[in-house]
Amino acid sequence: MKEDAIRQLLAQAPTRGERALFEAYYNYVYAIVFARLHGTGTREDVEECVVDTFYDVLAHFEDIRPGSLRAYIGTVARNKAVNAALTAARRRGRQLPLDETLVTETMADTDPASDVAARTEDAETAARIVDAILSLGEPDAAILLQKFYYGRNAAEIARVLKMKPATVRSRCARALKKLRPLLEDLR
Helix, strand or coil, X not given: CCHHHHHHHHHHCHHHHHHHHHHHHHHHHHHHHHHHHCCCCCHHHHHHHHHHHHHHHHHXXXXXXXXXXXXXXXXXXXXHHHHXXXXXXXXXXXXXXXXXXXXXXXXXXXXXXXXXHHXXXXXXXXXXXXXHHHHCCCCHHHHHHHHHCCCCCHHHHHHHHCCCHHHHHHHHHHHHHHHHHHHHHHC
């Protein structure tokens, strides 16, 4: 469902509009939250963070500029997930390793001179890529996310997914071939 239709539905029938918003963006939010919390938080942490994201988005819906809903949701999801990851790590008595990309993203968010339009476009492109990866299904989506988002090698992925490293490498190659046509629209 398009953003305009969701806005109209929220104005006319708030409960149905909330449901439409949730259904339209659930996979997107879940992918962002899971990517940040995987290995740090529990499944319940992921689900709670997803719900918190939608709660915040709905609480501030009137402030979201038309045309920027997806980017706004992505930013809220990422920030909620970072906070949840830190909380989960503290709960377990661990510290998260300092992730350079996390620091870079956080600093970019606080820089008033940064180009908001370019960041919004980058976030939307990243979301489309994640959506395309998730559309491949399991285990292909998990392999690609582990490899390109977490930087894990075939042996590490094989251990996590209980596969042989050779199987992971061949599935990764086939998944990339399937992914290429899906990403042609992004160029």
